[in-house]
Amino acid sequence: MCRNIRTLHNFEPAATSEEVQAAALQYVRKIAGTTKPSQANTEAFDEAVEQIAHITQHLLDALVTNAPPKNREVEAEKRRARFEARA
16 A cells, blocks of 8 residues: 555655645555545544645645755656566
8 A cells, every 4th residue: 555655755846735635545544454444434534634634745845955856757767667677
């Protein structure tokens, strides 16, 4: 599950709210040990995703770096190459 969580810091353009939300969802799924919570746990699950996405966005906004921004297409190509090398 966690392989879907990507680095979101230092990209141009900056991470979108959808990317932050997706990372938060993957994190909560990993911690909870399920991809879909039961009805009894849906509210807690959704609240956790919302809070983690919120704090993740605050973290990304606060981080600073001297490194040049990464290119999304180049990083995606590196991921594809690593995946093909494993296969």
